[in-house]
Amino acid sequence: MPERLETHRHELRRGTVVLACLQLLRIPGYGYGLLADLQARGFETDTSTLYPLLRRLEEQGYLTSEWNTNEVRPRKFYRTSEAGDRLAEILTSDWHALTQALDALAS
Numbered sequence: 001m002p003e004r005l006e007t008h009r010h011e012l013r014r015g016t017v018v019l020a021c022l023q024l025l026r027i028p029g030y031g032y033g034l035l036a037d038l039q040a041r042g043f044e045t046d047t048s049t050l051y052p053l054l055r056r057l058e059e060q061g062y063l064t065s066e067w068n069t070n071e072v073r074p075r076k077f078y079r080t081s082e083a084g085d086r087l088a089e090i091l092t093s094d095w096h097a098l099t100q101a102l103d104a105l106a107s
Contacts (some may be wrong), residue, residue, distance in 0.1 A: 017045050019095065021053065022080050022088035025063060030075040054078055062087055 062084035
């Protein structure tokens with residue numbers, strides 16, 4: 001049972017990471033820093049999940065990026081685009097509606 005439980009918990013968390021990234025990247029951030037921010041806030045993820053997600057959100061127009069080459073190690077900084085802000089608002093609203101629906105089921 002514990003293995004199956006972890007599978008379901010992973011599926012539940014996977015969708016929330018998209019919304020968390022869109023929210024956090026309203027302030028520009030780079031991959032590893034974002035990973036640390038997510039983990040510090042309870043969003044368990046890893047680099048093999050995060051980096052493909054960032055690329056996909058950028059390809060879809062929800063993130064923009066630019067390279068910072070002013071430091072010793074160049075870093076690609078991501079930022080939520082206007083379309084990403086709109087998506088975050090919709091997903092947040094949907095999340096609240098789902099939370100209310102689940103709360104009603106538990107009552």
